[in-house]
Amino acid sequence: MFDISPTEWTAILLSLRVATVATLVATPLAIAVGWLLARREFWGKALLDAVIHLPLVLPPVVTGYLLLLTFGRRGAVGAWLAEHLGLVFAFRWTGAALACGIMSFPLLVRPIRLSIEAVDRRLEQTAATLGAAPWQVFLTVTLPLALSGVLAGMVLGFAKALGEFGATITFVSNIPGETQVISSAIYALIQTPDGDTAALRLVMVSIVIATAALVASEWFSRRAVLRLHGN
Amino acid sequence: MLKVDVSKRLGEFTIEASFASDGRVTGLFGASGAGKTSLINIIAGLLRPDRGIISMDGETLDDTTTGTHVAVYRRRIGYVFQDARLFPHLDVRKNLDYGRRMNRLAEDSGLWKRVTELLDIGDLMDRRPGKLSGGERQRVALGRALLSQPRLLLLDEPLGSLDEERKEDILPYLVRLRDEAGIPMVYVSHDAAEMRKLATQVAIIQRGRVTAFGGTEVLPTAHASA
Numbered sequence: 530m531f532d533i534s535p536t537e538w539t540a541i542l543l544s545l546r547v548a549t550v551a552t553l554v555a556t557p558l559a560i561a562v563g564w565l566l567a568r569r570e571f572w573g574k575a576l577l578d579a580v581i582h583l584p585l586v587l588p589p590v591v592t593g594y595l596l597l598l599t600f601g602r603r604g605a606v607g608a609w610l611a612e613h614l615g616l617v618f619a620f621r622w623t624g625a626a627l628a629c630g631i632m633s634f635p636l637l638v639r640p641i642r643l644s645i646e647a648v649d650r651r652l653e654q655t656a657a658t659l660g661a662a663p664w665q666v667f668l669t670v671t672l673p674l675a676l677s678g679v680l681a682g683m684v685l686g687f688a689k690a691l692g693e694f695g696a697t698i699t700f701v702s703n704i705p706g707e708t709q710v711i712s713s714a715i716y717a718l719i720q721t722p723d724g725d726t727a728a729l730r731l732v733m734v735s736i737v738i739a740t741a742a743l744v745a746s747e748w749f750s751r752r753a754v755l756r757l758h759g760n
Numbered sequence: 761m762l763k764v765d766v767s768k769r770l771g772e773f774t775i776e777a778s779f780a781s782d783g784r785v786t787g788l789f790g791a792s793g794a795g796k797t798s799l800i801n802i803i804a805g806l807l808r809p810d811r812g813i814i815s816m817d818g819e820t821l822d823d824t825t826t827g828t829h830v831a832v833y834r835r836r837i838g839y840v841f842q843d844a845r846l847f848p849h850l851d852v853r854k855n856l857d858y859g860r861r862m863n864r865l866a867e868d869s870g871l872w873k874r875v876t877e878l879l880d881i882g883d884l885m886d887r888r889p890g891k892l893s894g895g896e897r898q899r900v901a902l903g904r905a906l907l908s909q910p911r912l913l914l915l916d917e918p919l920g921s922l923d924e925e926r927k928e929d930i931l932p933y934l935v936r937l938r939d940e941a942g943i944p945m946v947y948v949s950h951d952a953a954e955m956r957k958l959a960t961q962v963a964i965i966q967r968g969r970v971t972a973f974g975g976t977e978v979l980p981t982a983h984a985s986a
Contacts, residue, residue: 651845657832658804658839659859659908665833669862673849 533730539706540714541734547622547710548690551630552683555637559686560679563641564667582635584696589632593699596628600700624701625708629690637686644678644753645671677753681746688742692735711735762786762912762944766802766812766822775799775968781946785938787959788948789979795968796948800914803946804839805832816912833862838910838943842920844901846889852900853885859908871907878940879903879933895926899933906941913945919954927954934958952979 533541565571566578584592600607600618610616618624648671656666672679694712701708703717715731718724765778775795779786788796801807803814805821808829814822816837821830838859846855856876860867876882879899889897898918905913918934919927931954938945938958949955955962956976964972964979972978 651841652847654806654832655839655841655845656847656858656862658806658835658837659904660833660836660863661858662831662833662862665862669858670847 540709540711544710547625548687550626551690552687555630559637563638567642567645584632585635589695590699593696596700620701625697628696628700629693632693632696633686633689636689637682640678640682644675648674677749680749684742684746688739763815766809768809777970779963779970779973781961783961785945785947785959787955787962789955789962790965794965796965804837805835836911838905838913840901840905840915840918842917844897848889852887856904856907875903875906894922895929913943916948
């Protein structure tokens with residue numbers, strides 16, 4: 530029962546790689562967007578907010594199909610990227626990372642935005658009176674004080690990326706060794722006669738990873754409270 | 761020499777203030793809500809005047825006729841707030857060193873020693889702000905502002921959040937600061953006794969206007985309140 534087969538290991542490691550890359554690439558963007566939403570008023574702010582949250586409410590298959598249309602080999606962006614940068618998403622693990630990144634983006638932005646909103650603006654003003662330029666204020670005051678929110682967002686986004694299924698399978702299909710992540714491997718196993726035991730093994734692996742991520746996220750938010758009180 | 765001649769509308773309230781001071785400590789005296797804090801926020805660059813000029817030692821910081829507005833972080837004007845506003849994620853040492861790092865100034869162990877001795881904060885270095893008393897916090901905030909090497913120091917009721925006993929503890933430090941640090945200060949308070957001990961020149965502020973300017977003799981007598 531606990532003998533994880535090489536194919537299953539491949540799916541687990543690929544899942545971890547996809548989720549890690551998706552989270553690391555999405556985080557700087559999520560910090561930028563979270564800061565914009567928390568600290569700036571601009572035309573189209575509500576629209577930006579809505580677009581970011583769309584993947585949460587759209588059927589994942591719709592998001593996956595839109596990705597295929599845009600980033601597929603014949604898609605407007607996909608064709609350009611393939612020709613000019615040699616970057617191909619369709620049916621590659623990079624495409625799985627892109628799908629996971631977009632699907633987990635709202636979960637990443639939300640805690641970051643909230644934690645930036647919670648940073649006392651008077652501390653930012655104080656930093657300016659001490660000679661800190663706006664980018665220095667951001668790096669030395671805003672970001673450190675919001676750091677626990679950033680980490681909590683990263684953990685949530687990572688867990689979401691790990692479990693992503695609908696958009697990924699629509700966009701990059703289910704190719705063992707290339708795009709078959711834990712969830713699509715489970716899906717394939719369930720449809721195979723005698724695949725139950727293997728499916729259950731992967732189910733337990735996902736439960737362990739997801740639980741660890743939630744525990745870590747909780748720990749980071751506790752740290753956030755302590756930090757803001759200067760202890 | 762600090763020259764201020766500004767007006768600024770804030771809701772139903774208008775600040776119209778004009779004075780020039782080369783005193784070591786310029787006191788802004790008035791009741792709460794008279795516009796003292798808004799006025800030093802304008803000097804610090806945190807608020808932009810609707811009209812007028814601010815200059816420090818001949819350098820124009822604000823001039824609405826030419827659209828000049830020097831950004832807060834380029835003014836080199838230190839600011840000590842009523843609530844110390846120490847950075848909670850940094851220990852005392854890093855709070856004190858913050859301004860030097862941001863301004864990319866060379867380390868100056870002589871200045872560091874003078875300031876930490878003057879304020880008696882040498883023993884607090886490794887503590888977090890959450891573990892300091894109100895008086896200690898305010899002394900660290902003073903030290904932090906001084907170590908950023910400002911050319912002017914703004915103090916907004918720095919004793920305001922302390923009880924009477926603590927005030928008596930901190931006041932001597934402020935007097936020493938005035939006599940030893942050599943940095944001109946603008947000191948905001950609604951406490952006439954405090955003002956008399958510290959200020960070398962006083963502007964009386966009433967409903968956003970400077971109604972009197974001069975030595976400490978312009979302050980109301982001991983039993984009158986602001």
